[in-house]
Amino acid sequence: MKVSKLLYVTDRNVCDLSSCVMDRISFFNGKGCNQIIFFKVNPSQEQVKTLSQLSINAKVLTDHELSPEDIVAAAGRENVSLIMINTDDDPEQSAFASVIKRLMQISPIPLLVTKKSDSAETVDKRLFTHTIFATDWSPSSQKALRYLLGYKEAMKTLEVVHVINDKLTVKDMRELKERLVETRKICLDEGIDAEAHIYAGKTCEEIVRAAREYRGTIITLGTGGKKSFWKTLFKEHPLLNII
Structure with a gap:
């Protein structure tokens, strides 16, 4: 399955592209992903450079509310194949939980919910292996x-x-x-x-x-x-x- 575009959503105010997140992005890069659209967060120049080395372009959508409706609307306009959500290891402690629950109800686009953890025990770049x-x-x-x-x-x-x-x-x-x-x-x-x-x-x-x-x-x-x-x-x- 080709995933040409991916919408990246996080509940943090900064773009957290840890090594485990990059491993998962690399997997979709192998499936044809050539653009990541960042929702309300700006990747650093170093992160943009790293993505560029994978032949992945970065685009930022800043003028949006962090709401399920805005996320789904943006995903539709950008014609993405997948919404990647990067959130807390314990969703009970995240205020983002209600957003994810609503996305499950209204999103016609598949969701990949991934932890921020960078522990080697929880990382598997093979993803669907x-x-x-x-x-x-x-x-x-x-x-x-x-x-x-x-x-x-x-x-x-x-x-x-x-x-x-x-x-x-x-x-x-x-x-x-x-x-x-x-x-x-x-x-x-x-x-x-x-x-x-x-x-x-x-x-x-x-x-x-x-x-x-x-x-x-x-x-x-x-x-x-x-x-x-x-x-x-x-x-x-x-x-x-x-x-």
């Missing part, structure tokens, strides 16, 4: 799967995860397994090494458990019905891709 895909087969989940298939060349492994919240009948369990087999086959047919997993319990906790057990580099999910627990997922994992 080992993806955790949480699905409930809702329209938004199906959209997220189609989006992920666009990065198939960057993936080594895809873990398809579904979380059961209620006790299922034998028939329900059989149908669930059939859907997982079908989803896995779609991925295998695209050349992606995919495995399917069923977890039982609280949805958020089990997605995090899967990410830990399989050492996922990123968690990807559709927005439908999941707006309430994105903060917990993000608190436990450095990268959250919301479609």
